[in-house]
Structure formats: C-alpha cells, structure tokens
Amino acid sequence: xxxxxxxxxxxxxxxxxxxxxxxxxxxxxxxxxxxxxxxxxxxxxxxxxxxxxxxxxxxxxxxxxxxxxxxxxxxxxxxxxxxxxxxxxxxxxxxxxxxxxxxxxxxxxxxxxxxxxxxxxxxxxxxxxxxxxxxxxxxxxxxxxxxxxxxxxxxxxxxxxx
Amino acid sequence: xxxxxxxxxxxxxxxxxxxxxxxxxxxxxxxxxxxxxxxxxxxxxxxxxxxxxxxxxxxxxxxxxxxxxxxxxxxxxxxxxxxxxxxxxxxxxxxxxxxxxxxxxxxxxxxxxxxxxxxxxxxxxxxxxxxxxxxxxxxxxxxxxxxxxxxxxxxxxxxxxxxxxxxxxxxxxxxxxxxxxxxxxxxxxxxxxxxxxxxxxxxxxxxxxxxxxxxxxxxxxxxxxxxxxxxxxxxxxxxxxxxxxxxxxxxxxxxxxxxxxxxxxxxxxxxxxxxxxxxxxxxxxxxxxxxxxxxxxxxxxxxxxxxx
Numbered sequence: 001x002x003x004x005x006x007x008x009x010x011x012x013x014x015x016x017x018x019x020x021x022x023x024x025x026x027x028x029x030x031x032x033x034x035x036x037x038x039x040x041x042x043x044x045x046x047x048x049x050x051x052x053x054x055x056x057x058x059x060x061x062x063x064x065x066x067x068x069x070x071x072x073x074x075x076x077x078x079x080x081x082x083x084x085x086x087x088x089x090x091x092x093x094x095x096x097x098x099x100x101x102x103x104x105x106x107x108x109x110x111x112x113x114x115x116x117x118x119x120x121x122x123x124x125x126x127x128x129x130x131x132x133x134x135x136x137x138x139x140x141x142x143x144x145x146x147x148x149x150x151x152x153x154x155x156x157x158x159x160x161x162x
Numbered sequence: 163x164x165x166x167x168x169x170x171x172x173x174x175x176x177x178x179x180x181x182x183x184x185x186x187x188x189x190x191x192x193x194x195x196x197x198x199x200x201x202x203x204x205x206x207x208x209x210x211x212x213x214x215x216x217x218x219x220x221x222x223x224x225x226x227x228x229x230x231x232x233x234x235x236x237x238x239x240x241x242x243x244x245x246x247x248x249x250x251x252x253x254x255x256x257x258x259x260x261x262x263x264x265x266x267x268x269x270x271x272x273x274x275x276x277x278x279x280x281x282x283x284x285x286x287x288x289x290x291x292x293x294x295x296x297x298x299x300x301x302x303x304x305x306x307x308x309x310x311x312x313x314x315x316x317x318x319x320x321x322x323x324x325x326x327x328x329x330x331x332x333x334x335x336x337x338x339x340x341x342x343x344x345x346x347x348x349x350x351x352x353x354x355x356x357x358x359x360x361x362x363x364x365x366x367x368x369x370x371x372x373x374x375x376x377x378x379x380x381x382x383x384x385x386x387x388x389x390x391x392x393x394x395x396x397x398x399x400x401x402x403x404x405x406x407x408x409x410x411x412x413x414x415x416x417x418x419x420x421x422x423x424x425x426x427x428x429x430x431x432x433x434x435x436x437x438x439x440x441x442x443x444x445x446x447x448x449x450x451x452x453x454x455x456x457x458x459x460x461x462x463x464x465x466x467x468x469x470x
Contacts, residue, residue, distance in 0.1 A: 079324045079328070080371065082369045090366065109397060110394065113390060113393065114366050116390050117367055117387065120383070121387065124373065127383070
C-alpha cells in the first residue's frame with residue numbers, strides 16, 4: 001500500500017480551493033499545482049504496482065504520460081483517462097482567462113473537483129484494484145487477494161518496523 | 163445517413179431493463195412510439211454475460227452475447243439496439259472477439275452447435291446504443307421540430323458513464339470525425355437533448371467512473387465517487403443529470419441517498435434517463451415515461467419547468 005500521506009495532503013489542498021470565497025491572485029499557479037498533485041497520485045499508484053514512474057511527457061504533460069504508463073496492461077485504468085485529460089484541459093482554460101478572474105476561479109473550482117475524482121479513483125484502486133472494471137469484475141480479484149498464491153508455513157508474527 | 167434502416171430494429175433490453183432499469187425500458191419504448199420507430203424485441207433472448215459469467219469464463223460470455231446476435235440475424239435484422247451500456251459493451255465486445263480471436267470463435271461455434279442453433283458469424287449484425295438509434299434514425303432536425311423547445315430553461319449535465327466509450331477498439335465507428343461519436347468527449351446525448359431545447363452544461367466528469375462495480379463490495383468508494391459527480395454537476399449549474407445506462411442511473415440515485423444518510427452531504431440535482439426527458443419533451447406525461455419509478459422525486463422541478 002502506498003503512503004496515504006500524499007492523498008490526505010492533496011485532499012486538504014482541494015478543500016482549500018473549494019472553500020475560497022474570493023478569486024485567488026494566481027489561479028494558473030494553483031491550476032499547475034493541481035497537475036503536480038495529479039502526478040503525485042499517479043506516481044503513488046505506479047510505485048505501489050512496482051513500477052518506476054516515467055519522467056516523459058505526452059502532448060506536453062507528464063500527467064498524461066503517467067496515466068498512459070498506468071494503463072499499460074491494466075485496461076480498467078482507462079476509467080481515469082478522461083479525468084486526467086480534463087485536468088489538463090481545465091488548466092489550459094484557466095490560463096486562457098487571464099483577464100477574467102471570475103471565470104478563471106470557476107474553472108479552478110471545477111479542476112479541483114476533477115482532481116478529487118482522480119484522488120478518489122486512485123485511492124479506491126489501491127484498496128480495490130478492480131475499480132473501473134465493469135460490474136462484479138472485482139470478484140476474482142477479491143478471491144485472489146484472499147488466497148495467497150504461495151502457501152506460507154505458519155510462523156510467529158513479526159512486528160513490522162515502525 | 164442510414165435513418166430508414168433504423169426505423170425498425172431488433173431490441174435487446176437486457177436483464178437490468180426488466181428490473182431496476184424498468185423506467186428506462188418503458189421510456190425507451192414510449193419515445194420510440196412517439197417518434198414512429200419500431201422496436202422488435204428479440205425472441206427468447208438471454209443475459210449478455212455482463213455480470214458473473216465473464217469472471218467464470220470470458221469465452222462463454224462471448225457466446226452468450228453472440229447467441230443474442232444470432233437471434234437478431236435469424237429474425238431478419240441487421241441491427242440490434244441495446245440501451246444498457248453493459249449490454250451494448252458486451253455485444254460489441256463479442257463482435258470484436260469473434261472477428262479477432264480464433265479461440266473465441268471456436269468456442270462459440272462449439273457451444274452453438276451443442277445448443278442446436280446457427281453459429282453467429284461476425285459482421286452479420288450491428289449493435290447500436292439507444293443514443294445511436296435516436297440520433298441516426300430521427301436526427302436533431304426532426305427532434306427540434308417535434309419537441310418545440312419543451313426542455314428550454316432546463317440545465318442538464320449529461321453523464322455517459324465509463325462503458326459507453328471504453329475500450330475504444332471495440333467501437334470502430336466512433337472517433338470518425340464530424341457526425342460520429344467521440345470517445346474522449348461523447349456528445350450524442352448532449353445533441354439529442356439540446357435539440358429538445360435543453361441547456362447542456364459543460365460537465366467535466368461525463369465519462370468518469372461512478373464505482374458501480376463496487377456498489378456492493380465497497381459502498382463507501384462508490385458513494386464518494388458518486389457524491390463528487392453530483393457535486394460537480396451542481397457546481398456546473400446543472401438541475402438534472404441525464405443518464406443513458408441503468409447501472410449508472412441506479413448507482414447515482416442510490417448513492418445520492420446514501421451520501422446524505424452516511425456522509426451527511428445532501429445534493430439536490432435530479433437524475434433522469436435521457437429517454438424520460440426526451441419523452442416529456444415530446445409531450446408524454448411523467449407517468450408514461452416512468453418518472454414515478456425513479457428513486458429521486460423530480461416532480462417539483464418538472465412542474466416548475468412545465469414538463470410531464
């Protein structure tokens with residue numbers, strides 16, 4: 001299981017944006033921070049799956065490259081494809097509204113909600129890797145999780161390192 | 163356009179439309195009638211294998227979907243309409259598997275012979291969704307004329323769910339430029355409801371995962387995902403989320419209630435099948451399109467908008 005800390009910190013930042021009552025002074029910086037957070041979430045998933053997160057970009061964005069990496073060999077990961085693309089799209093829209101603080105703010109809030117969806121989806125997948133599969137597709141995954149592939153001999157419990 | 167070909171098509175409702183999605187079945191048939199379209203239900207159809215079967219044996223699932231396609235062909239149809247995203251997806255997937263996977267084709271042939279019916283050969287029947295059916299058989303111009311702006315002033319977030327466009331390779335007709343459906347930003351439901359006068363909001367989660375697969379095994383994940391979809395729709399200004407899949411629809415309704423009960427987060431956006439909205443735009447009553455069967459009660463909103 002990946003370190004849950006990035007999820008909590010990201011959730012807190014999302015809440016922070018959604019609680020703003022006035023447009024922030026630099027919405028583009030916050031929108032780019034949201035992309036960084038998206039990358040952190042995808043990195044957590046890839047690392048948990050034993051992969052080295054790529055530093056490459058797709059269409060100029062590392063977020064999209066990380067998603068593509070995550071989807072390789074795991075089609076259910078594509079359930080987050082448009083979510084990642086929307087994050088990038090909204091960042092670009094926010095950058096376009098450099099002379100309209102209200103519109104930039106509205107889109108920043110939407111971007112935060114899309115980021116929350118990615119966070120929930122990936123957080124959920126770390127618990128239930130079948131998330132994103134269709135109807136009951138999780139059943140064999142649950143079974144696999146419950147049945148260790150190699151039977152281990154009974155041993156005295158070992159306390160994990162703090 | 164192939165509008166005339168689609169005026170009379172084979173209809174595969176699937177299991178959900180006989181249960182939780184009954185209002186979708188009812189409204190789809192009523193809309194068809196109102197638009198002069200003819201649905202002929204497949205005789206003795208079976209489950210598409212959407213649920214348990216695919217976990218037991220994916221080839222058996224392919225066979226089950228192929229059997230439905232074989233029935234359509236045997237009844238003289240070259241198009242079958244499946245309104246449920248799961249059924250639509252599985253029939254499309256069977257078509258793809260039979261054309262690309264010799265083992266799937268061999269298993270399908272073996273079981274078909276054992277069951278005593280003709281083996282379905284890929285390419286014989288095209289599977290279409292209810293959205294394809296209405297858009298291609300009727301088109302926006304006719305809808306605009308018949309609906310006369312009845313949905314005017316109604317702000318809608320169109321939610322397609324994740325199975326309508328995924329995986330891309332089983333939908334070869336999508337992403338073919340103007341007029342075709344997009345897998346990145348689907349728009350057929352937007353187009354249909356806009357033709358009926360609705361104001362579609364720009365909704366960034368139209369294909370996002372609702373956690374439907376985990377409604378039973380881990381309800382909290384599903385509730386949080388659905389709550390975010392509902393809150394985002396409201397943040398976009400939507401009064402209604404339009405759906406085109408019984409699983410998505412039930413999930414949104416069920417977890418809207420659960421989010422309020424368990425998380426204390428109430429949302430007011432209403433959830434209606436696009437066929438219910440279109441039916442009311444065509445002058446059908448709310449009860450005729452099964453609104454009373456929905457979990458969320460949209461009657462105040464519908465009254466305020468002069469619908470149903």
